[in-house]
Amino acid sequence: MVKKPALFIFFFLTLGFFYPKLSLAQPFNFSGNESYEVTIIDTEVKDGSLVSLSDRGYFLSKSIYDPTFVGVVNLTPDVLFGTSGVKAENVYPLSVTGKVNALVENTNGSLKIGDNITTSKTSGVGQKATEDGFVIGRSLEEINFTNNDPVPVLVQLDPHIHSKVLIFDSGVGSSGLKKIMAVFYNSLRTGGASAQDEPSKVFRYILAIIVVVITLVFGFLLFGRLAMHGLEAMGRNPLASKMITTGILINSVLTIVVALCGLILAYIIITY
Known part of the structure; x- marks a missing residue:
């Protein structure tokens, strides 16, 4: 007596032979959408x-x-x-x-x-x-x-x-900073005549200006301020003038280095 599983296998093989369109061997082009x-x-x-x-x-x-x-x-x-x-x-x-x-x-x-x-x-x-x-x-x-x-x-x-x-991609469905940057970037592209003609350059120049301003403000507020305090301290304590002068020179050099880094970064942004 033929067992039931064997009957089912025989049935599907016969069905695939007489009806090839039902065969699992037919190719299916799935594009993943x-x-x-x-x-x-x-x-x-x-x-x-x-x-x-x-x-x-x-x-x-x-x-x-x-x-x-x-x-x-x-x-x-x-x-x-x-x-x-x-x-x-x-x-x-x-x-x-x-x-x-x-x-x-x-x-x-x-x-x-x-x-x-x-x-x-x-x-x-x-x-x-x-x-x-x-x-x-x-x-x-x-x-x-x-x-x-x-x-x-x-x-x-x-x-x-x-x-x-930009150092990141803003995909569809993004929220927060990425979405804001996407809208901001697009508004620069289509907001005016110059942005319409060369939007990428306009964005780069604006970003370069922001970078320069931030680095200059940071440099002068932090290191420049310390240098000014050093001059005041020198007037109050002349005996420590040598040490204070060294501190002033170091802070002044750091201020110039930060400013130069900002200018270099801005140049790279514009010409990249």
Whole structure:
């Protein structure tokens, strides 16, 4: 008598032979993206559209280096969370992680593998990032644009501030200092004509000025103040003038060293 486990094995092997589509050997291309159903207030939403979030809700990204970017519309997600199973108006799957096809236009030239992608002025479309600022991720393929029409580009989502100046990245969902720096950095990029033309340089000059001011104030308040107290002490105690003079010279040298360090650091920030 054939045992029941053997019957089950025979049944599934037979099913796989007559119905190959049910076979576990069929390949499945999993790109690691997680998607959620969201309502987008804009119209003309396409597969690959870039989406941002504000107090008004989800909308198509329409400003360069937008730190409010949250994801990419993906009509064929690997995994979809929060779905009701009912097709509703203006509701789309939004990929927030993994690899996804994003619409990118020919604003800053052709793409190479590893190039950073950011949002653009075109609604829902990205562009190659050529300056420091908020990026949505990296291109995983080379694209040679033949016209200005947006094309789908495979992108590894990794939203953060890309900068040679900042010593940290500010990712989506960050709070506190990182989020403040993200908003501050973006406001410098888009706040005025000069910042619009060369935002990275504007930010670097401002940061360099802040560094110089802080080092000068620190140097003069700490070591310069000690040197002044040394002069007063010399008047009160002439016999200890030799020791006091040595202290004054040491504090003066330290003040100059701190000031020079600030100037060198500012120079590195501007020219890096």
